[in-house]
Amino acid sequence: MQAETVHPGEDRLAHAPTDHPPVARARIGILVANLGTPDNHDYWSMRRYLNEFLSDKRVIDFPAWKWQPLLQLVILSKRPFTSGANYRKIWNHDRGESPLMTITRAQVEKLRRAVAARYGTGIMVDFCMRYGNPSTEGAVRRMVAAGCEKIVFLPLYPQYAGATSATANDQFFRALMRERRQPAVRVVPEYFDHPLYIEALAQSVERAYAGVDHRPDVLVASYHGMPKRYLMEGDPYHCQCQKTSRLLRERLGWPAGSIDTTFQSVFGREEWLRPYTVEHVAELARAGKKRIAVISPAFSADCIETLEEIQGEIREAFEHAGGEEFTYIPCLNDDDAHIAALMAVLRANLAGWAD
Template sequence: MNYKANPEYKHDSPSCTGILITNLGTPDEPTASSVRKYLSEFLSDPRVIELPRYLWWLVLHGIILRTRPSRSAKAYRKIWTESGSPLLSISKKQVLGLQKILTKKIQGPIRIELSMRYGNPSIKSGLKKLQESNANRILILPLYPQYSAATTGSTFDAVTNELKKWRWLPEIRMVNHYHDYPDYIDALKNSIEEYWKHNGRPQKLIFSFHGLPKHYFLAGDPYHCECHKTARLVAEKLKLDQDQWLVTFQSRFGPREWLKPYTDKTLISLAESGVKNINIICPGFSADCLETLEEIDIQNREFFIKAGGEKFNYIPALNDDGDHIELLSNIILKHTNGWPEFSKNWDQEKIETELSKSKERAEKSIYNKN
């Protein structure tokens, strides 16, 4: 094994804390070929599809990657913007917002990089940039509020698989989840109230989370419970009665049973039972993407209206809203507690002096100077 090191490292190179912000990912373009490449990486992850590899390989390459990319590319084209993928462009804004707010809150140097679990920018490239910045400490923050092995767990796999190739390992901390973090709950509540201020209250508020195969939950994945806890805490903050809100799950894939109730079937049932006005929010998505902008706000809107509903409003994800950036910065501060760059006693001049002395000692040692 040829372990990787930072070729630019010197004994007087200043170190920093690296923060790797991650999300799921997106194809580079809304084309069938680009989507095929993206889906191949995504659906080849054993954390995502827990089936025997040989069987799943035949299904994936023999059926799914021959038919699904063109349909998905059509859906992506409906939401693609001049800035490209909504998920990627919003994620970049989130990183810029975090850089700005953390610069005001801390004394020492930090480097924030954005990576996607699948597609670009990759986790490998993000970690490489942090290594080149001489980040001796790295915090991994996946923007999945609710933990699942298929999302957060997979991200940690990708990070550790890359770090196994490094010669000098940094100190690593990983954020597992923040589904019940008070600032997160408040940000969701504020977002909903602000939306209602301009659009009025609905008959029903639906919390739609990305689905998960039911057998993953039965095997011990906490995702289902964390989704329900998030929704319950927000509903309590909004002082909603039990019949004014409900939790559903979207984006199911394949023939097996997934977490219920399903979002699309619930919307149809509500409309057929006489509910005319609903709002839907997707708290598990930190940035708007295909699953919110196309699946929810286009497909599911159509299901509800065709079944007899009259008013369908999607409440946007937290995206780069100020409350969201603030809560993410607080999560970072919480999980970097004790690291020197975040200390109130950080002294840049003292650090530079120590680095200069370190270089002198190293040169004397290497070249046997007196």
């Protein structure tokens, strides 16, 4: 019997009957995951986004009976306004999206070209957000429908943390639970000490220092914060941040004490990892360190925490305390050295699947 017409990218199984549904040609998928972004900066968009984010037990692990009334009745009645105002300051109005979305898309476009150059066209590269859109579930569905029988999942977090890497993995596995035909999967582990990642960070520092008239007195490496309790319960994030800073300092050839490791974005009354960036930069200014530079090694792309918090609140704290020159070193974003580092990580995780 003659086979029916098959849509592009789909094949009939060699010995299947004519009424067998089309089967997509087997492929490998690379799914890149970032934190997330609201769809817009208005109240309801911000409320939906913050509700999803702050309801995540990996982020806020208080009992639901205790946390949800506070979240729904107090926090989400006020915070969407303030967070929306902050997003409005940095919003990419030309494209109608947050900078994180713009940058992540640019990263994935470069990765897609690099993957095609290295492996050909048999690998599909896409991205998703843990919170908001494009959703992890939607991205997994697209990949499975396109014939991806193997998926490499890449959370864009150099250092592992339960509130970032683990929750991205959780959402990925939840999406897989909805698939009748589950692909084989590999989850890319943290890459905080990968030589090419450290090299990309070092190059970004060298470029920034070459562009200022006066060398900063101190380089502050500001990482996203987390409750200190998480460290005591076994989360490796704090230790990995410290090692990233040390390896960066060694690559730059700087003496001990020339890079300070700090933590930002403190939330609530619980003690978080210290020192807090906003307090530390003020202390540096009062101690006579009038010129500082700040880098954010935990963020793969510039976002609200870097574009608004560091360049707003943290800069203001430094200048209010007497600081004179504040240099922000952008995240690695879609810099070629960053893409090269991510490709090296992906090649290791594609071994045996695509050689």
